[in-house]
Amino acid sequence: MMEAMHTQSVTENAGTEPQSTLRVEDVDVEIAESETERKWSRVRVYGFQLGPLNLLLPQGLYCELLNEFRLSILPNVPRHFAGLVPVRGNLVPVYQLQPLMGMPIPRRPYVFVLGSGQRCGALLISQKPVMQDFTQLEETPLPTSAIPDVLQPAVIGCYRSKESAESPVWLALDHVRLFSQLISA
Known part of the structure; x- marks a missing residue:
């Protein structure tokens, strides 16, 4: 008090x-x-894995996870463009980063919708996202050699748990930059 x-x-x-x-x-x-x-004082953000990488999204970003979806595949598009998925009456572009990073495409993927409106896009991921308490993370130097080329323009920070220097690294991702990069790739 x-x-x-x-x-x-x-x-x-x-x-x-x-x-x-x-x-x-x-x-x-x-x-x-x-x-x-204590629970209300936490800053919660979504994190997800893409192969060996742990990626963080900004606080307050609208996200939606689809486990049952109908993907509309388009002809003559780059391999990383998986297709379009309807989300509440809107068609959302879905990207698969795995081919660009030399990883296999997930067999039973989820569609992870990031953002809303015109700045909306989705990624195919293999595991459900997790909540991270951002107040328990601290900034650490960015390991640029460990970041795939396709992600480098979209990674805006690097974080690790305050409790252990051996904890996994989380890369903060700017989804707008990522989708812009994927459109031009």
Whole structure:
């Protein structure tokens, strides 16, 4: 519980009536966090795996996971363009990064929709995304040699758990840059 001491002072301006002002001075504060307060103070972000890579998405990004979907395949498109999937009346482009990274395409993939509106796209992934507590991660140097060429323009940061230097590296991904890169590839 935060405690603060309130003091009221009266000041006089020449020829006017006294004005009342409120000044707050902080005193010793004891914060006793409950389990609920700790849960609400977390910054949660989605993370997902793409082969050996762990990728993080920005907080607040609209995401949707489709495990049953009907993919419309188009002729004469690059191999990394999987097709279009209908999502609430809109056709969303679906990309598979695996061929660009020398990995096999998942046998039973999920369609992971990232964003909404015109900046929306989707990726084929093999495992369900997980929630990460961003407050438990710290920035670490970016291992550019370990990032595939197709992802390099879209990776905007690198993070690791504060608790262990041996924890896996999470690459922060800008989905708009990624989809722009995939369109031009």
